[in-house]
Amino acid sequence: MSSEVVSPDTNGIDISDLRVDGERLWQSLMDLAQIGATPKGGVCRLTLTDLDRQGRDLVVSWGKAAGLSVEIDQIGNVFMRRPGRNNALLPIVAGSHIDTQPTGGKFDGNFGVLSALEVMRTLNERGIETEAPVEMVFWTNEEGSRFVPVMMGSGVFAGIFPLEVAYAATDTEGKSVKDELFKIGYAGDVVPGDHPIGAYFEAHIEQGPILEDQDITIGVVQAVLGIRWYDCVVTGMESHAGPTPMAMRKDALQVATHIMQEVVNIAGQFAPHGRGTVGMVQVHPNSRNVVPGSVKFSIDFRNMTDADVDKMDAALKAYIAQIAEKTGLSITLQQVSHYPAAPFHPDCKEAVRRAAQKLGYSSMDIVSGAGHDAVYMSMLAPTGMIFIPCKDGISHNEIEYSAPEQVTAGANVLLHAMLEKAGVVSRS
């Protein structure tokens, strides 16, 4: 593995010894986590709050100290650029988000942003000139816990929803995105999307247990799973739990439980990436001695391709038609939202895989069950993601943790993947 061939993208310049400064990266993660630090060791830095402003200010000050130029767009996405030799080329961009959940951790999002910063610092320190410019970015309101929709900054940037829709979103106190963004001083003047991207990489904690379970250092993310959400309503008839004989009931909950079980069965039929979840159930009238008259529940289906999600959808509808006919109860299934699967670009996946191999890290193909800003970037430019393990697969939790060596490995892979795409022209 160490007898390496110099990649043509490096013009014969040997960069095989190039590594990020893991201690510096770790220190920056810990420093940023001080802003909004919670007593339990997590971070609460909700988007567009004063704490978010402080976090942004700190990251921007680090970027400026690394000689990067700063550009802010109208939804508050912040790009920081390190020029290349040929600045007519589209930039190779890496980033993520620095907003957190109310009981969030130190790593979700922050790791992707600060590992991109560490790439910039390393290139400076080692005197590397790239052919294409390289950039880091942090996107506004990825988490969606204060304002919906989630992945707001990257969504506006990709033209998924208009700026005005994002501006009009309000939090539970009625404060709008627009007012809060201006208040923290991060409403820039660049039109979102007016910023071409050559390729996009996002390093992120896995937020699941697979890498840790398999003892693998790097996940080469193949895709973000497509998602479909439904509301299902089963309507029967309320009746007294005592006098009504079993054969004469129209028990909505009994029928609903069969459908709920089928949701799990269908996910199993579409292994390994099929997911089926019933997370919310409302029983009416929800009384101990009344046969339930109606049940409303949610269904969440996910899979790696939209075609597979379509097949799960068809299987569910066929089952519901069959059980409705058999029981005589009325069953409605309404799709409430969907997010298409986001397959990542072969070139970017291979750049991540090659980087892991060159560096001697174990790697495996993996999918992301959670959404990321990379989903929207994949609609605009070749995109790839790098996953690192997190302890017990836990995230969106104050105890979220990845070890320093895992964080360093992810940043090293990001460095080499970006250099492969940007090209190296000189090193001092």
Ligand SMILES: [Zn+2]
């Ligand atoms: Zn995240």
